[in-house]
Amino acid sequence: SQTIHQWPATLVQPVGSPLSLECTVEGTSNPNLYWYRQAAGRGLQLLFYSVGIGQISSEVPQNLSASRPQDRQFILSSKKLLLSDSGFYLCAWTKRWNRGIRSYNEQFFGPGTRLTVL
């Protein structure tokens, strides 16, 4: 079965410090991977997604960057954190189901990382 891991679970960082959040998926190969941010327990903001190693699409220009150094590893980074970077960060992967000529995506989420920037 497939599992998705995120670490750390919680992080408190000072403004201006660097950031590295890691996400790994087990039990599947070549997944589409996603980073979302959620502010104050509300909606999901898609930050980045990746369809393969080294391939990153950015949905929102900001202080963050993402990298995919290995097939099942997705990293979210920042060189200098801002107060506004605080939030709950979720990693997800997509399983594509094929049914004849049609297909659909099912998304699975990690446990999340609570980031507080002080």
Place this chain on the structure above:
Amino acid sequence: AQSVAQPEDQVNVAEGNPLTVKCTYSVSGNPYLFWYVQYPNRGLQFLLKYITGDNLVKGSYGFEAEFNKSQTSFHLKKPSALVSDSALYFCAGGDYGGSQGNLIFGKGTKLSVKP
């Protein structure tokens, strides 16, 4: 453009009463739809999905949802709410048979069940 809407930010229900969390969609082609639930400081968990077939879909924890093509809706329902159902609920959808598009999420609805 494709979209999924959850018109209510919050739904308040008394324990034991039926609950409905609303979702409408605008998806070209043939829609497929999901409901996810999120408890505080946790990731989203799958509740149920509609792909094709029966319009009434049953899922985890006694939840069900009805796909209504004419009203472009996929409302989440439960006959008798529990306090433990209090959480954030997300509707999501896409085009079954479409290209490799990302799943589109609604903004979420906070469900509060009072004893």
